[in-house]
Amino acid sequence: MYNPKYITDIMKISGLSSAEKEELAKVQEKFAFRSNEYYLSLINWDDPADPIRKIVIPDSAELEEWGRLDASEEAKYVVEPGMEHKYEQTALVLVSDMCAGFCRYCFRKRLFMDEGIREIARDIDADLAYISSHPEITNVLLSGGDPLFLSTKQLKKIVSRISNIKHIKIIRIGTKVPAYNPFRIINDPHLPEMIRKTGRKDKEIYIITQFDHPRELTEPAIKAVNILQEAGAVFANQTPLLNGINNDPDSIAELFRKLSFAGIAPYYVFQCRPTLGNRHFVVPVEEAYFILEQAKMGCSGLAKRFTFVMSHVSGKIAIVGIDDERTYMKYHQAAEWKDIGKFMSFKRDPEALWFDDYVDLLSEKRIFQEDKPPIPSS
Ligand code: SF4
Structure with a gap:
């Protein structure tokens, strides 16, 4: 049974030269490094610009x-x-502060930093009480x-307690384990068993994967996905544009x-957030839009079901169109009901990297002017 070894020190990576290791040690001091033998084996070490490597x-650009x-x-929430x-x-x-690899662009890298911002739920009693008393949460x-970095035993405890709450219809598990270490799934028969038992008629388990590049969809990765699909999990994928x-x-x-082809619905493409150390990953909003529109030309309808959004403090803002002068956006999800569906038109700014960079609002239209729209009961 292959179980890839985890590596948490770049000094132990044979693909890097001594000079590279020395240079990157400074970065590792600030932002933790973590990977494993399997994922590192996907890197083409002859190519310094290899996407899996990145x-x-x-x-060193992370130090900017x-x-x-x-x-x-x-x-705030x-x-x-x-x-x-x-x-x-x-x-x-947030049930875990560990991953099967640390993505360099992670927007929650604060969880892995030495000074450790402790944000995760060690004990979910209070969370469950809150969910139970909010029937609008489905x-x-x-x-x-x-x-999926938790043991299946730990995860099962959490999932089964949540699934016992009557108004919860969907439990989503956000994970990059199928990309980083599919053997975590392949080697553990208890995980599909847990999904089979929990994913009952009125409770769906969605696995939200994070495949960022086609080379991550290896044979073991697809096998891991298939195991959980056969157990009844529904799959969707989100990726930042990097x-x-x-x-x-x-x-x-x-x-x-x-x-x-693997039965995983492309769900969200995220504009890379303005997270500390991420400047070199960010593609300007309008350039990102055109890359995605061009990519859609090579996709069937099923392959282009994604929405391109900025996950902003006020909500998920979709970039829905661009013409010669204007960039059009719409709230896809909103923290405040008055913003739900709000449509906005901005003067184009090819340098803009984030929603807040668009200062020149030309018009906005609120869909719901007065009363909160009724939430359909499920
Ligand atoms: S798997 Fe998710 S949480 Fe973990 S490092 Fe990557 S982006 Fe961050």
Whole structure:
């Protein structure tokens, strides 16, 4: 049974030269490094611009003082320890502060830093009490860190307690384990068993993967996905658009085609958030839009089901169109009901990297002017 060894010190990576190790040691001191033998074996070490390398190997560009640790101001929506309630129907619970690899572009890298911002739910009693007393919550998203880095026993306890709450219909598990270490799934028969038992008629388990590049969809990765699909999990994928990793239409189109062939629905593409150390990953908003539109030309309808959004403190803002003069955006999800569906038109700004960079609002239209729209009961 192959069980890849975890590596947490770049000094132990044979693909890097001594000079590179010395240079990157400074980065590792600030932002933790973590990977494993399997994922490192996907890197083409002859190519310094290899996209898989860029996902997981530190880069001295991370030391540029740019961005914030909590770029989406998640702290604003914390209602209980380790739990956020930003969108009416969804509760987000951070159940783990560890991953099978640390993505260099991670927007929650603060969880892995030495000075350690302790944000995760060590004990979910208070979270469950909150969810139970809020019948409008129908979805619980487990995230972190990576929930699949927990043992199946730990995860099962959490999932079964949540699934016992009557109004919870969907439990989502956000994970990059199928990409980073598919053997965590392949070697553990208890995980599909847990999904089989929990994913009952009225409770769906969604696995939200994070495949960023088509080369991550290896044979073991697909096998791991298939095991959980056969157990009844529904799959969707989200990825940020990242400079040097997937910012070309061919890579994105290939990624989404392969995801659709594997029964994984492309769900969100995120504009890279202005997170500390991430400047070199960010593609300007309008350039990102055109890359994605071009990629769509190589995709079937099923492969282009994604929405391109900025996960802003005020909500998920979709970039829906661009013409010669204007960029059009619409709230896809909103923290405040008055913003739901709000449509906005801005003067184009090819340099803009984030929603806040668009200062020249030309018009906005609120869909719901007065009363809160009724939430359909499920
Ligand atoms: S798997 Fe998710 S939480 Fe973990 S480092 Fe990557 S982006 Fe961050």
